[in-house]
Amino acid sequence: xxxxxxYPAILTLVLIxxxxxxxxxxxxxxxxxxxxxxxxxxxxxxxxxxxFVTWMTxxxxxxxxxxxxxxxxxxxxxxxxx
Numbered sequence: 001x002x003x004x005x006x007y008p009a010i011l012t013l014v015l016i017x018x019x020x021x022x023x024x025x026x027x028x029x030x031x032x033x034x035x036x037x038x039x040x041x042x043x044x045x046x047x048x049x050x051x052f053v054t055w056m057t058x059x060x061x062x063x064x065x066x067x068x069x070x071x072x073x074x075x076x077x078x079x080x081x082x
Contacts, residue, residue, distance in 0.1 A: 009063055017056065024049055 027046040031039055 006063075006067055013056070013060060013063075020049060020053055020056075024053075 024046055027042055027049070031042040031046055034042055
């Protein structure tokens with residue numbers, strides 16, 4: 001992975017973040033206006049998606065760490081060989 005490979009990955013993460021944010025907003029508003037079993041299901045879905053959002057930070061950290069490790073390995077490869 002190079003720095004040029006980061007651009008599509010970052011765009012994908014931003015797009016996922018925007019879609020999750022809009023989706024949670026819509027589900028929250030829908031859950032407020034819906035009552036009964038349907039409202040409970042909508043709220044459960046919003047909660048489940050909200051739990052996934054906590055994993056987004058871990059995904060970003062792993063992606064950044066993989067790029068840093070790859071750059072370090074590539075910069076030191078070939079050193080010490082004559």
